[in-house]
Amino acid sequence: MSLDIFWFLPTSGDTRYLGKSDFGRPASNEYMRQIAVTAENLGYDGLLIPTGASCLDPWVVASSLVPVTQRIKLLVALRTSISGPTASARQAASLDQALHGRLLLNVVPGGDAAELAAEGVHLKHDERYEVADEFLGVWKRLLQGEKVDFEGQHFRIEGAKNHFEPESRPYPPLYFGGSSPAAHELAAKHVDAYLTWGEPPAAVAEKIADVRARAAKHGRTVRFGVRLQVIVRETNAEAWAAADSLISKLTDEDIHAAQANFARMDSVGQQRITALHGGRRDKLEISPNLWAGVGLVRGGAGTALVGDPETVAARLKEYADLGVDSFVLSGYPHLEEAIRFAELVFPLLPDKKPVTLRDQVLTGGAFDVRATVAERKAA
Numbered sequence: 001m002s003l004d005i006f007w008f009l010p011t012s013g014d015t016r017y018l019g020k021s022d023f024g025r026p027a028s029n030e031y032m033r034q035i036a037v038t039a040e041n042l043g044y045d046g047l048l049i050p051t052g053a054s055c056l057d058p059w060v061v062a063s064s065l066v067p068v069t070q071r072i073k074l075l076v077a078l079r080t081s082i083s084g085p086t087a088s089a090r091q092a093a094s095l096d097q098a099l100h101g102r103l104l105l106n107v108v109p110g111g112d113a114a115e116l117a118a119e120g121v122h123l124k125h126d127e128r129y130e131v132a133d134e135f136l137g138v139w140k141r142l143l144q145g146e147k148v149d150f151e152g153q154h155f156r157i158e159g160a161k162n163h164f165e166p167e168s169r170p171y172p173p174l175y176f177g178g179s180s181p182a183a184h185e186l187a188a189k190h191v192d193a194y195l196t197w198g199e200p201p202a203a204v205a206e207k208i209a210d211v212r213a214r215a216a217k218h219g220r221t222v223r224f225g226v227r228l229q230v231i232v233r234e235t236n237a238e239a240w241a242a243a244d245s246l247i248s249k250l251t252d253e254d255i256h257a258a259q260a261n262f263a264r265m266d267s268v269g270q271q272r273i274t275a276l277h278g279g280r281r282d283k284l285e286i287s288p289n290l291w292a293g294v295g296l297v298r299g300g301a302g303t304a305l306v307g308d309p310e311t312v313a314a315r316l317k318e319y320a321d322l323g324v325d326s327f328v329l330s331g332y333p334h335l336e337e338a339i340r341f342a343e344l345v346f347p348l349l350p351d352k353k354p355v356t357l358r359d360q361v362l363t364g365g366a367f368d369v370r371a372t373v374a375e376r377k378a379a
Contacts, residue, residue: 001320002351004225006046006075007039007338008330011056016333018297019250025333027056029064035335036065040072042342042355048227048328050300051077051108053115059091066098075104075175075328080132082110082119086160088135089142092172093164101167107132107176107191109183111267112299125266129182130154136174136190143171177227179207179269187222188214193326197273198228198303200287205322212323225326226319229294229304230337232312232344239306246332247281247293255279258297265299273302289315301330313348 009032016023025031036047047065049058058077065074076095078088096103109128110116116123123131134152141148142162150157166172176187177195184207187194194211196204208224215222231246233239259279262270277284277292284293286303289311295302305312316327331337346352 001325003316003320003349004045004326005346005349005352006048006073006326006328007035007044008048008328008334009035009050009061010330010334011050011058011061012052012054014333014335017245017249018247018294018332019254021249023333029056029061031335032056032061033065033068035338036072037068038335039338040069042338043346043353044072044338044342046073046075046104046328048075048106048330049077051079051106052112053118059095062095062103063098066095069102071102073102073104074099075106077108078105078174080107080109080135081116081121081123081128085135085138085155086142086148086157086162089139089162090164092139093143093162093166096166096168096172097164099167103166103168103172105172105174106195107136107174107186109178109186111270112265114264125180126182127154129178129180129186132186133189136186140171140190175225177269179267179272183268184211184214187211188220189218191222193223193225195225195227195326195328197269197301198226198290198305199272199276200290201318201322203272204319204324208323223326224322224324225328226324227301227328228330229301230312230329230331230341230345231291231304231306232309232331232341234308234344236306236308236311239308239311243291243293243304243306247296250297255281255296258299262299270299273300276303301328304331309344309348313345316345316349 011027013027014025039047049061051058062074062076109132131154134155138148138150138157142160143166148157148160174191175193175195176191188211196207211222231239231243233242262274273295276286277295284291286292289305289307291304291306292302294304305315342355347354
């Protein structure tokens with residue numbers, strides 16, 4: 001089966017080590033463009049542009065990538081709790097036109113009540129999904145050219161009209177991730193692709209089954225994807241050493257502070273990711289080659305596939321066998337790891353072209369004469 005492989009833009013900054021170190025990289029627009037162009041040239045199918053109080057604005061970042069990319073799709077956050085459907089429909093149509101149909105939208109009702117409060121939003125967990133349901137109902141109608149009058153519990157819309165058609169029909173595809181019953185129902189009713197964070201395959205299978213069954217009740221089908229970190233090296237030993245190195249600068253105080261922050265969130269998905277390791281360094285391999293070390297201090301996608309290329313490809317196939325056709329990947333630092341993953345794993349994935357010259361002898365010199373290994377031996 002064909003797989004969509006996305007990479008991630010670190011719009012809150014990048015690093016070689018989690019925690020305090022001398023190797024942090026600021027989230028400059030120039031760096032985001034560098035990663036985006038590299039990912040496109042390597043053959044990645046899309047880029048996730050995240051959202052959050054510490055992130056560059058995802059719509060501004062996406063707009064800045066219009067003139068420097070031609071093929072790669074951009075998965076941009078659609079914040080249903082802090083914006084209105086009419087303005088958001090116009091915004092989405094405008095950006096999709098500029099990208100010539102390459103826009104994808106990641107529906108984000110919001111998982112951090114404190115962050116939403118800073119935005120002036122004071123909705124409880126399930127209320128955010130009620131808002132998202134009404135928002136998406138209006139938003140989709142507008143992008144299909146309807147004039148909309150709507151009165152619900154959270155929105156009152158009078159005479160709304162979107163005057164700018166998107167290139168994607170009927171509208172840019174909707175992606176979404178959430179683990180609560182309310183989130184699964186929203187996915188079943190509205191979205192095109194449901195994303196889960198990288199839980200063990202059995203847990204992912206349960207979520208897929210629930211969303212699929214709910215969607216069937218609405219007469220719909222939904223695609224599925226997994227959001228994961230990756231730590232791939234030429235050998236398993238090197239990969240696990242890199243995983244250990246990534247968290248080698250973390251202090252117990254760093255972990256305690258991060259875990260306390262996660263504990264106050266009402267995100268069911270975050271609670272599930274945190275429960276996988278409980279903040280303990282000694283219980284981080286939660287499933288074969290699935291490592292939860294990133295989640296000690298990073299919210300959201302806190303698990304990584306760790307191993308050599310064949311092992312990582314095999315673990316991706318396990319998810320694919322469950323019905324997953326999209327993977328949204330990342331690794332620290334994101335520029336180098338985008339290259340490393342493409343070089344090592346793309347040759348093992350369906351429909352992905354190798355990005356390296358194999359079986360040739362190269363010295364990198366100005367007068368290098370390329371030859372295959374067999375030709376050199378014959379000579």
